[in-house]
Amino acid sequence: MKKISVLITFLLLILELAGIALAEQKIVGKDVSYTAQGVVMKGYLAYDENIKGKHPGVLVVHEWWGLNDYARKRARMLADLGYTALAVDMYGEGKVATHPDDAGKFSQNS
Numbered sequence: 001m002k003k004i005s006v007l008i009t010f011l012l013l014i015l016e017l018a019g020i021a022l023a024e025q026k027i028v029g030k031d032v033s034y035t036a037q038g039v040v041m042k043g044y045l046a047y048d049e050n051i052k053g054k055h056p057g058v059l060v061v062h063e064w065w066g067l068n069d070y071a072r073k074r075a076r077m078l079a080d081l082g083y084t085a086l087a088v089d090m091y092g093e094g095k096v097a098t099h100p101d102d103a104g105k106f107s108q109n110s
Helices: 002-017 069-080 100-109
Strands: 027-036 039-048 057-060 084-087
Touching: 027 069, 039 069, 057 069, 069 084
Parallel strands: 057 084
Antiparallel strands: 027 039, 039 084
16 A cells, blocks of 8 residues: 555655646536527536636537526536536526426427
């Protein structure tokens, strides 16, 4: 066990000397509004604030319930992996259904 500890310490020292920072993640999640065909959409953007420069982005499309906490959670999980994730609002105005009848109506009107 002591050998593993020494090896890890040695590797961290090499990385530090090479100028490779082991930065802490700082996941930011925030509501964002955008417009599509005259309808205000209320999406959710998640990203790691400590990642600078270009990096990949992902669109998260919600289930038929609408942009709920599950879709937001998935966006944060992707941000935790280093992506910028936008959970989109497919129905507009932040509509979220709690009953299958409402979800069906929302999905037919989109």
